[in-house]
Amino acid sequence: MKGPVYLNENTGIVVIGATGREASQVIKESEALYPGIIKAGVTPGRGGSSELAVPVFDTLFQAKKDPAVGSKINTALIYVPPASVLDAVMECLDAEIKVIYIITEHVPIRDSEIIYQEKVRRNAIIVGGTSLGCFVPSVGRIGAIGGKDPTVAFRQGGLLIISKSGGLTVTTAEMFKRRGWGTYCALAIGGDIISNTTYADVLLQVKDDPNVKGVVMLGEPGGSYEEQAAELITSGVFKKPVAAFISGRFQERMPEGVAFGHAGAIVERGMGKATDKIERLDAAGKKYPVKVAFYYHELVSAIESLGVPRDFEDSTAAHVAPLYSTIR
Template sequence: MAIILDSKTKVIVQGITGKAGSYHTLEMLCQGTNVVAGVSPGRGGERIDRIPIFDTVEEVVAAYQPDLSLILVPARFAKDAALEAMAAGIKTVVVVAEGVPIHDSLEMTARARQYGSTLLGPNTPGIFSPGQAKAGIMPTNVFKPGHIGIVSRSGTLSYETASELSRAGLGQSTFVGLGGDMVRGTSFIDILSLFKDDPDTHGIVMIGEIGGYQEEMAAKYIQENVAKPVIAFIAGRNAKPGRRMGHAGAIVMGKLGSYESKVQNLREAGIQVATSPGEIARLMAKVL
């Protein structure tokens, strides 16, 4: 099994005729993803490879009843594309674009709650279940099928972590990128709750960053609800308060959201905190 995405999940790509959309669609097909259609206004009736293109999400839903939409459009169009997918009844919406205006992100998250949709992103690399399916832009060569779930605010750190896990013989069940912006549609707790009930996930890696307090909330949730081993890593140890590092969401104001606050809460909850991506694999190997 995997969470959210597997080989049977019916996926559509909004923005499929763009440079990024067409490239990543073909990459996803190579990973076994069940891409049933694409959406590009004004291009309905065309095809990319074997994939039919429609003008609207509503038309795709009527024809294929997709489960997930990967949105590969520029940031200024991301909100409208996401809301179109949610309104059409698609239950998982993945927004890759970075630089989505914060008010657009707030509206997307509010509408996701209204429609009962899972929103990953914005500014997410997506989701990948190695050996089954990919809905995103992450490199696949560092991942291997296995039993470790990864949930992360950072794309590049998760790739490094997956590479270290794979080298240690610890493949992955599913990788979920939450997104690096200040406003995100899905929390650590949302994904942890899925991993804890997934029989194919035997251990969980949580990669957090400075800024916000989701890691502190996740620590309490893990302590009270998750019996599986969890190894955490927090990026931004040397960050200065008030300075953004890498992502819009990686900013510390005073003690709130600081590296020290997150590590302290995690350790007090009994969670091992690695000091490097390489140490994550070593710690996980010891507890499994």
């Protein structure tokens, strides 16, 4: 099978909330780039609409029963408003969809908790909330990740990029591409407090995947998901090279409780500090192939020093001049 469990050659996507502003644009773009990867859309009350490049159904059950596309649907992409996410996930789980992406931001924590517990009971994979999706250059993409022209950031290679931040996932892929490393899989896991897929979940999933030559992990303050990844490495389960960057050290100079960035990026009662996460990963790096970058752009030298081979040539300009200037 080409591609990891999150997105592979067998992936067939249904978009929930398909006719919304965001979702319809994503469907349009995805169809232009990877025709056929999206099989159907669901929006209650809009069944039979021909406004999208894919058939639209009122309910997921109708989509699943459709003789043309039903049997090919195995992955859901959720784009509904926050208050409807729980309902949408339950509809997907009841339709026995085993891979679900929640793109919606601001899902109530309580709903995320209900979703997580239900996911465990049903043995499904859910990525998000606040995911931007997944990109596997050899297969295609799920969600808006990479935008209209993903070739700017993505080229096939051996890196697995895992990030809470969707934007940084792409920014990182692009930074590495300019320096000669391509992406095997980029997964934006989202920055919610209750995350359905964590760094450790992903590392466990790909630990024996020969396509993964190195991992780039982008973390944030709050919670303990980065620490869990460090634990997985120190317990000897995950052995591949990992370069990590944890943002948000500056927040420690601000009053406790200041929320900035993702919902989960909040330090509570001294827990979840960026410096603690860095310390844990640094400690793992004493014995295992782990390197923590002090500055974000030093991720590149970290991957290089861990011996992850370049996939193609370095194409960086020595000094980048502005595109436009009104000051010189």
